[in-house]
Amino acid sequence: MGSASFEGFGLRVVVASDKFKGTLTSAEVAEAVGTGVRRVCPDATVISVPVADGGDGTLSAAVAAGYTLVPVDASGPTGEPVRSGYARSGHTAVVELADVSGLVRLPGGVPAPLTATTYGTGELIAAALDAGCTRIVLGIGGSASTDGGRGLIEALSGNNSSLRDEKVPDRRLAALRRRLDGVQIVVACDVDNPLTGRRGAAAVYGPQKGATPQQVAQLDAALGKWADVVARETGADLRDTPGAGAAGGVGFAALALLGAELRPGIELVLEMVRFREKLAGADLVVTGEGALDEQTLHGKAVAGVAAASNGVPVVAVCGVNRLSAEQLRGIGVAAAYALTDVEPDVRRCIAEPRPLLEELGERLAVEHLTMTRREKGIA
Structure with a gap:
């Protein structure tokens, strides 16, 4: 499209987008949008604030916010060694389960629904604690797993032997209590599923991890036994607590054995990247993710950014938009710009998203920043 140029704008745009999964990172989305905006408004200041909703991309968002990446060799979801790490700022460490125990770490992408473990996530937390971090x-x-967080607990309690269904040895609990004394653990959790049952970790998320109906039943039974064990040893049964079924039951282990607090992922990330500080003087916020759909309305990055934008106008960029204008307005998004608006061929959108996203940056600048220019009386 042709680029009308409005020099001397002095406008400020904050780009706080999640990744476009499988195509662009959060930082790359911001770079492409910024390129398009500056074609229209050469003097506009574009601030990149990569965000995530607590899943993959959280570690990158922390590093982009100034945290230091601390590399750690750990166990992947099927036991193979992987190079992962945590991000550190002061005494706070950010650990991303997806980067060490996630679907992206399955060798060859082959699911392992019955055997995938969160042991490596526990190794990362242990490494951060050993380095003196007091907030995780x-x-x-x-x-990638539905182990109820058992692997994570095994790693944190410093014993490679598997926890049996019948008992969590007292020495394990004592070791955990000593290690976590004075430590705050906050978990990014965006679901309210219980650990077991029709809405539990196995039934709802097991099929996404490759579990057959028979395996779902097997996993649900194992989670029930694990919950029985933990309830006997701790005196509290938290299997039905909202969020206990998150991440294959990691939410349960975090609540019951780590004393964790569960919070919405995007809220945690926006605090971590100091989003509200970056809003100072902003004329427009551009957020985004690969697909705008029903999930967007329930705690995903776009809705979270819009809610935190403190009255600054918000627009969204995406690969595909399945929401109505009314739904978008309901979460505080004035307009959405999709790659498929520019290029109907989804294959090209996936293969060559950057130039299309740059064009969307131009479009949103013309449609939103020119109006702001007039309102502010900028010549």
């Missing part, structure tokens, strides 16, 4: 922010989206 744990993003748990994208899990």
Whole structure:
């Protein structure tokens, strides 16, 4: 499209987008949108604030916010060694389950619904604690396992032997209590599923991890036994607590054995990247994710950014938009710009998203920043 140029704008645009899964990182989305905006408004200041909802991309968002990446060799979901790490700022560590125990770490992408473990996530938390961190922010989206967080607990309690169904040895609980004394653990959790049952971790999310109906029943029974064990040892049964079924039951283990607090992932990430500070003087916020759909309305990055934008106008960019204008307005988004608006061929949108996203940056600048220019009386 042709680019009308409005020099001397002095406008400020904050781009706080999630990744476009499988195509662009959050930072790449911001770069492409910024390129398009500056074609229209050469003097506009474009601030990149990569965000995530607590799943994959959380570690990258932390590093982009100034945290230091600390590499750690850990166990992948099927036991193979992987190079992962945590992000650190002061005494706070950010751990992303997806990067070590997630679907993206399955060798060859082959699901392992009955055997995938969160042991590596526990190794990362242990490494952060051993390095002196006293606050752990744990993003748990994208899990490959349905182990109820058992692997994580095994790693944290310092024993490689599997926890038996009948008992959690007292020495394990004592070791956990010593290790977590004075430590705050906050878990990014965006679901309210219980651990077991029709809405439990196995029934709802097991099929997404490759579980057959028979395996779902097997996993649900195992989670029930695990919950029985933990209830006997701790004196509290938290299997029905909202969020206990998150990440294959990691939510349950975090609540019952780590004393964790569960919070919406996007809220945690926006705090971590100091989003509200970046809003100062902003004329427009551009948020986004790969697909705008019903899930967007329930705690995903776009809705979270819009809710936190403190009255600054918000527009969204995406690969495909399945929401109505009314639904978008309901979460505080004035308009959505989709790659498929520019290029109906989804294959090209996936293969070459950057130039299309740049064009969307131009469009939204013309349609929103020119109006702001007039309202502010900028010549």
